[in-house]
Amino acid sequence: MTDTSAPDVPVSTAGAAATGTTDWTGAAAILFDLDGVLTPTAEVHERAWQELFEAFLSAHPQAPEYTESDYFDHIDGKPRFDGVRDFLSSRGITLPEGPLDDDPANSTVQGLGNRKNRIFNDIVSAGVEPFEGSVRFLEAVLERGLKVAVVSSSRNAPSVLAAAGLSGNFSIVVDGVVAAREGLPGKPSPATYEYAARLLELPSEDCVVVEDAVSGVQAGHSGSFHSVIGVDRGAGRQTLLAAGATLVVNDLKELLP
Numbered sequence: 001m002t003d004t005s006a007p008d009v010p011v012s013t014a015g016a017a018a019t020g021t022t023d024w025t026g027a028a029a030i031l032f033d034l035d036g037v038l039t040p041t042a043e044v045h046e047r048a049w050q051e052l053f054e055a056f057l058s059a060h061p062q063a064p065e066y067t068e069s070d071y072f073d074h075i076d077g078k079p080r081f082d083g084v085r086d087f088l089s090s091r092g093i094t095l096p097e098g099p100l101d102d103d104p105a106n107s108t109v110q111g112l113g114n115r116k117n118r119i120f121n122d123i124v125s126a127g128v129e130p131f132e133g134s135v136r137f138l139e140a141v142l143e144r145g146l147k148v149a150v151v152s153s154s155r156n157a158p159s160v161l162a163a164a165g166l167s168g169n170f171s172i173v174v175d176g177v178v179a180a181r182e183g184l185p186g187k188p189s190p191a192t193y194e195y196a197a198r199l200l201e202l203p204s205e206d207c208v209v210v211e212d213a214v215s216g217v218q219a220g221h222s223g224s225f226h227s228v229i230g231v232d233r234g235a236g237r238q239t240l241l242a243a244g245a246t247l248v249v250n251d252l253k254e255l256l257p
Helices: 013-019 041-057 067-075 080-088 109-124 132-143 157-162 176-182 191-199 216-222 237-243
Strands: 029-032 149-152 207-211 228-231 247-249
Touching: 029 176, 029 191, 041 067, 041 080, 041 109, 041 157, 041 228, 041 237, 067 080, 080 109, 080 176, 132 149, 149 191, 207 216, 216 228, 216 237, 228 237
Parallel strands: 029 149, 029 207, 207 228, 228 247
Antiparallel strands: none
């Protein structure tokens, strides 16, 4: 049921920050990205990718070194193996695809992706502390009776949610494993978000997308969603607005009255 207890929402970012109201108040569900939105694991992903490709490129001295911008330009928000392919393409490197369960020691697309996953899980195993402002926003959303789902390109979404103590809040999780099983293209396609809306038994128009990655914002913008809230964790406010965000905040607590 749509919540009509809050006032209509201004579209401008400045208005949202000043009044504490946003487009989410007129929706029936919030579809959250995970890494960088609910948990600071985007930073862990970034570290894992850097470790992976710095080591890989050491054997390819003719290729430009890995830089911080490579994460946002070629990897951020994409399914893992797409990130591998796109980064390698940026360096003019082509590798065999390899089987999905390829050994992480192998220099194949799947092997490199699995090696990155191993690095990521080694870091996350120590535990994950979710963003305080995101937890406060999630609590407010649930108190209003809105439905929620997590939509993540990561194949590790359930383990990250468990490590952050958030699993009990999300009965619907559409991650990389679900996308592969259902044959859904990854972000920037809106397909995974649209699938989450169907699982919630809601039209996309009633669902708000919350994203920190350019590809995720593009996914929300290209679908028929209620609105797209961008969270600037490093991509840049103007970049997220240009990608199609309805508004951009630095922290989800800014969306609270």
